[in-house]
Amino acid sequence: MRVVLPNSSGEEGKSGLVDFFAVQVAFLLFESIFCFVSAVLSAVKNSRDVKAKHAVVFLNVLAGFMLLFDYLTYILPGRVTPFSSLVMQVSTLAVFLICDLFLVAIIIYESIVLFGHFDLKREQRCRFRFLTCCMLSVVGMGMVVISHFSGLYYTIDAENFYHRGDLFPLSVLIPVTGMAIIFSILLQYRKETTTSRFLALTSYIVFPLVGFLFQYFFYGFAYMDIGVAASVHVMFIENIIYQNRQIRIAERTDIRTGLSNEHGCIEWIHTKKSDMKNYAAVYFDLTKFTLLNRKYGVDVGNHILSAYASAFAAELDPDEFMGHPNADQFIVLVKKKNLPEILEKLKGVRVQFKDDTGTELTESIAARAGVYEISREEIKGEEVVTYARTALNHARSMGKETVYMTQELMDAIETRRRFDSDIRYALSHDEFIPFYQPKVNSKTNTLCGAEALARWIHNGQIVDPGDFIPIMERNDSICDLDMYMLRKICADIAAWRKEGVEIPPISVNFSRRNLADPDLAKKIDAVVRESGIPKNLIEIEITETVDEFPLSVLKSFVDALHDLGYGASIDDFGCGNSSMSVLREINFDTMKIDKGFIDRDHSKDLTILDHIIKLAIDIGLKIVAEGVEQPSQVETLRALGANVIQGYYYDRPLPKEKMSERLQNPKYDKE
Ligand code: C2E
Ligand code: CA
Ligand code: CA
Numbered sequence: 138m139r140v141v142l143p144n145s146s147g148e149e150g151k152s153g154l155v156d157f158f159a160v161q162v163a164f165l166l167f168e169s170i171f172c173f174v175s176a177v178l179s180a181v182k183n184s185r186d187v188k189a190k191h192a193v194v195f196l197n198v199l200a201g202f203m204l205l206f207d208y209l210t211y212i213l214p215g216r217v218t219p220f221s222s223l224v225m226q227v228s229t230l231a232v233f234l235i236c237d238l239f240l241v242a243i244i245i246y247e248s249i250v251l252f253g254h255f256d257l258k259r260e261q262r263c264r265f266r267f268l269t270c271c272m273l274s275v276v277g278m279g280m281v282v283i284s285h286f287s288g289l290y291y292t293i294d295a296e297n298f299y300h301r302g303d304l305f306p307l308s309v310l311i312p313v314t315g316m317a318i319i320f321s322i323l324l325q326y327r328k329e330t331t332t333s334r335f336l337a338l339t340s341y342i343v344f345p346l347v348g349f350l351f352q353y354f355f356y357g358f359a360y361m362d363i364g365v366a367a368s369v370h371v372m373f374i375e376n377i378i379y380q381n382r383q384i385r386i387a388e389r390t391d392i393r394t395g396l397s398n399e400h401g402c403i404e405w406i407h408t409k410k411s412d413m414k415n416y417a418a419v420y421f422d423l424t425k426f427t428l429l430n431r432k433y434g435v436d437v438g439n440h441i442l443s444a445y446a447s448a449f450a451a452e453l454d455p456d457e458f459m460g461h462p463n464a465d466q467f468i469v470l471v472k473k474k475n476l477p478e479i480l481e482k483l484k485g486v487r488v489q490f491k492d493d494t495g496t497e498l499t500e501s502i503a504a505r506a507g508v509y510e511i512s513r514e515e516i517k518g519e520e521v522v523t524y525a526r527t528a529l530n531h532a533r534s535m536g537k538e539t540v541y542m543t544q545e546l547m548d549a550i551e552t553r554r555r556f557d558s559d560i561r562y563a564l565s566h567d568e569f570i571p572f573y574q575p576k577v578n579s580k581t582n583t584l585c586g587a588e589a590l591a592r593w594i595h596n597g598q599i600v601d602p603g604d605f606i607p608i609m610e611r612n613d614s615i616c617d618l619d620m621y622m623l624r625k626i627c628a629d630i631a632a633w634r635k636e637g638v639e640i641p642p643i644s645v646n647f648s649r650r651n652l653a654d655p656d657l658a659k660k661i662d663a664v665v666r667e668s669g670i671p672k673n674l675i676e677i678e679i680t681e682t683v684d685e686f687p688l689s690v691l692k693s694f695v696d697a698l699h700d701l702g703y704g705a706s707i708d709d710f711g712c713g714n715s716s717m718s719v720l721r722e723i724n725f726d727t728m729k730i731d732k733g734f735i736d737r738d739h740s741k742d743l744t745i746l747d748h749i750i751k752l753a754i755d756i757g758l759k760i761v762a763e764g765v766e767q768p769s770q771v772e773t774l775r776a777l778g779a780n781v782i783q784g785y786y787y788d789r790p791l792p793k794e795k796m797s798e799r800l801q802n803p804k805y806d807k808e
Contacts, residue, residue, distance in 0.1 A: 732764025
């Protein structure tokens with residue numbers, strides 16, 4: 138508020154090198170804009186605490202208006218038009234009113250920060266003091282209005298200059314008293330909020346208060362406005378810090394249970410440093426949670442999960458930790474001496490909850506656990522979590538209640554991991570090659586086809602598929618291998634064609650995992666066409682088991698192959714559990730009878746084999762008998778009508794060069 142200094146002639150502030158008047162005016166305008174901008178930013182920000190957000194917006198808008206009106210009272214004195222006088226009057230009145238209204242805005246914000254809500258009903262803590270502040274605010278504003286017309290607090294002269302009135306000290310006393318009350322509440326309940334929030338609130342009270350008092354004794358300078366502006370800045374910065382902290386907490390928290398998630402767990406381990414060697418990590422999952430979810434529904438299931446978490450966490454020591462990494466899995470970090478007790482507890486935690494109808498129920502929930510007893514001082518949180526989780530995975534696959542992560546298990550995991558990366562390396566460095574196992578017509582003893590089988594040339598040794606296919610199926614690199622093999626096989630066929638030898642159809646194995654790709658048939662076709670070989674030289678082998686995908690997916694794939702001009706063969710027929718439905722639903726061209734049927738020569742097996750072969754012939758399938766080793770087996774198969782034989786009886790899988798020789802000499806010297 139610009140005032141007339143004793144002996145002033147409207148030249149005040151223009152002394153010295155710095156034009157203080159201009160600085161003040163610019164400052165007020167800038168700060169006013171800042172307050173409005175920060176109000177808008179607060180309003181549009183996504184905040185979980187909507188009440189606090191609204192209170193901050195209210196405070197900033199008030200501060201913005203106060204600074205704006207005060208700015209006007211600085212630039213208007215000396216201007217004597219009716220409009221300037223009116224604006225001067227209104228602005229002065231507004232500044233005084235806002236000073237009192239601030240009390241209400243601050244108590245609302247303070248109450249929300251400290252107690253989470255604000256209302257003046259009976260339950261409100263510090264209700265009396267809050268009510269007193271509200272009354273002071275109302276009385277203060279009433280007095281301002283009265284004084285405006287009676288000149289008690291201030292007068293504005295004909296030149297538009299402001300003068301303090303006799304009762305001006307009262308206009309200061311009312312808000313100062315209110316602020317003191319507000320400050321007393323803050324001091325009393327400072328533990329209810331974070332230190333930074335407490336300091337921000339303190340600044341919101343103390344800065345304007347000090348400014349106010351300064352202005353009272355040394356008037357002529359906008360001390361109060363500086364105080365208000367400073368506190369808005371502090372609040373703004375603190376809000377950004379607070380929001381960031383909230384985001385960090387949210388990133389580390391599972392919303393369903395309020396427990397830390399995996400990030401939080403890793404961070405907790407990090408803070409414990411070398412202390413961790415006294416701890417054990419237990420990663421566990423609730424054995425019948427899926428069942429409970431199905432029985433009571435997902436919402437009740439979530440309540441059960443929270444109730445379980447609270448019941449279990451309540452049993453832990455204060456320096457132990459419980460986290461909820463995902464779904465029905467938890468992790469606890471407990472002192473080693475408490476481990477036996479915790480494992481005992483995992484056998485059954487009684488959880489109370491309400492079902493949809495509100496009925497109180499109790500369930501005893503057991504868990505399966507993986508345990509890792511930390512033995513190293515320098516260990517990363519990620520490692521602890523991985524070891525415990527891997528132990529749990531082992532417990533699950535072995536059907537055990539509890540599995541401890543041991544050195545041997547860790548070594549095995551490490552070996553697998555290394556093997557995994559070796560396989561990936563092998564794929565990108567051409568270490569896989571196709572071998573070819575001939576299929577022979579046993580009536581004529583002539584080559585009539587071949588199956589391509591992958592071999593891995595690893596450190597100079599030939600590795601058989603049994604050692605890498607299961608791993609590749611697990612990490613999905615099998616799909617890359619199958620496409621890679623197809624390319625190699627097409628290239629070999631193209632080379633043989635150049636040599637002028639006659640080539641029978643070659644079958645290529647495709648893992649069922651490939652069925653996830655709806656464009657698989659098209660991709661196969663693209664590779665074959667690119668190599669320039671005739672399509673009828675390639676046949677696709679796929680196993681019958683349809684555990685992962687519905688039969689319709691396999692059917693679409695086989696239909697697409699047919700549309701594109703390729704044959705499809707059903708591998709290992711008789712192994713799976715859906716053989717008959719596969720035959721009914723899908724139009725395969727060839728049936729490969731599993732080695733298992735051919736090995737056994739019980740009369741019952743022979744009867745089944747006989748029926749399978751008859752069935753295949755009836756529905757127009759070609760038959761290949763696999764894994765044939767003995768002359769007697771060839772005899773039997775011949776008698777049953779299965780003439781195409783693939784097995785050691787004729788040939789083992791052959792490297793490309795040996796297969797070239799076989800192609801040039803397709804007649805076998807057998808009976
Ligand atoms: P499969 O497709 O059933 O291939 C037949 C397997 O039986 C081959 O084993 C072959 O060497 C073996 N075998 C053939 N005749 C006889 C015999 O008379 N006696 C005995 N004891 N075994 C015989 P291999 O080459 O070790 O391949 C094993 C499996 O690996 C294959 O079984 C196939 O499922 C898979 N596989 C091989 N190469 C590939 C490939 O490129 N892609 C995919 N997805 N799987 C492949
Ligand atoms: Ca096969
Ligand atoms: Ca097979």
